[in-house]
Amino acid sequence: MSFPRASQALSRFTVLDLTRVRSGPTCVRQLADWGANVIKIETPPHLEKGEGPGGPRDNADFQNLHRNKRSMTLDLKSKQGIAAFRRMVEKADVVVENFRPDVKDRLGINYEDLKKINKRIVLGSISGFGQDGPYRDRPGFDQIAQGMGGLMSITGEPGRGPMRVGIPVADLTAGLFCAMGILTALLEREVSGEGQWVSTSLLQAQIFMLDFQAARWLQMHEVAKQAGNDHPTSIPTGVFKTKDGYINIAAAGQVIWERTCQALEAPEMFTREDFKTGALRSKNRVAVNEAINKITVNKTSAEWIDIFNTTGVPCGPINSIDQVFADPQVQHLGMAIAGHKADGSEQLFVAQPFKMSRTQTKIAAVPPKQGQHTDEVLKEFGFADSEIAELHKAQAV
Structure with missing residues (x-):
């Protein structure tokens, strides 16, 4: 394959990325940055309304989330598009999605459907509140999870009311936990020979991140309160x-x-x-x-x-954010990592927070244009030129 890999650590795995917005792309970025063959499957431009999830592709947020991936377009609502996707699942290792739970059922790509095609497939799913239960069909949003998961009740100064955290912590941690679950499933697959379904949610991730504050309630029945800039238990x-x-x-x-x-x-x-x-x-x-x-x-x-x-x-x-990246220790750790655009100009990204002694990561490719690799990917999955032409003719890609 001519596409450059960010690392050799996960280079034997192929990931079909159906994710949008933040939690899902955060998960897939972990896999892409460590060398997985990530194929970002997007809606064809003629079917989009507005700019699509995540806003303009050239903004810093989109660029940071979608490095080291290829992009193809595929209409999963069309007969031809879903058939092509199912054919790709035959050769893939992982599918990742963060649709509302019922969407994959309607599309016919839930875990039961996928494992009939490929028993080794690992499906990673992220939702707002879980794949089942009374809140299953509610749309998920980071700040909603911060509130429901208890974080806002312990953030901020006493008497000032609840306060959100300055980053989308539920989105980010749900993505990281999903990536961890996928890697765990891939390790287990080496023993069993079978894939499995990995699912998490913004709510679950947020509650897990309460950590000792949650343990205080579960084991000691202490309800944590806001403490402002003071540590809740260790003073000063x-x-x-x-x-x-x-x-x-x-x-x-x-x-x-x-x-x-x-x-x-x-x-x-x-x-x-x-x-x-x-x-x-x-x-x-x-x-x-x-x-x-x-x-x-x-x-x-x-x-x-x-x-x-x-x-x-x-x-x-x-520190303010600019002071963070000017700090000599941060610079020593290499937390800003460079990639290069097609014109050769340098672009900086947030680096991975851990290093490996033999298989390092890099920005091998800046985020792709929408559908940039459609034909290339389809050929790699065994589609003949005539079949690719038919998909274009049917506007399924």
Whole structure:
């Protein structure tokens, strides 16, 4: 195949990508970035209404989500289009979709349908609330899941009302969990020889991400509340004002608390009766924070970060996005990765957050134009020139 792969790690797998918007493309991006042969199947332009899901193809969001993929068009609602898709399933390893649950039933491409064609196929499905149950048919949206999944009730300052997180965390984590599930199913397939259906939802992902806050309720019947910039259980951990801005300090535990008092040159804080234990500091968090803020406003953020790091107290700046990518450690980690457009100009993307010692990833191909690889892909799946011509004639591609 002439199409460049981003990595060799997953290069033996072929993925048919039916996803849209964010959660599904996030899942498939993980597979594409590690070298899977990802074929993004899109609606033919003549059947689209407006710009389609995700808006213009040249915006930063679309570009970042759809790198390292090829694109073909296929009308899954047409007899010829669905027949072509089923034929492709015969040679594929994975199908990923994030339609509403009933759509794949109507199209005849649910797991039961697909495994009759290819018993080794792995189907990855993402929905708003699950593939069954009372909310099955509701449309999913990230902020709705943040609210229903409890996140907004613990985000923000006390008394200010619920607050959404600044990224679509339910969408993103649902996509990542689906990718993890697909890889797990592919590993299991090596033993059983059979594929399976992997399904998750925005709601499930959001609840899982509650982590210790959910465990507090399930095991201790404690209902977490908003704590603003304070850590809900370990005080002092939060945002503190400096001479020229703000920094984060995380002084959990007695040893780190003692180091914090030393760094602040305030040994009397360590011996204060109402600050003596973690439980007391949590109970008196307002007083603790006020005492620290009275001192931190006297030096700049950079000065305090140097002092705290020298003393062994976890701390850090509060960066804007541009400052994040200007940070020397972030640059060392290579979290901005370059790809090249057809004209040779450079385009930057967010890099994968983990590295492998032998099979690295790269931006092998910037996002494709709609249907750019239709004929090429069909030929690879065994379609004759005459069959491809018939699909074009029927406007099924």
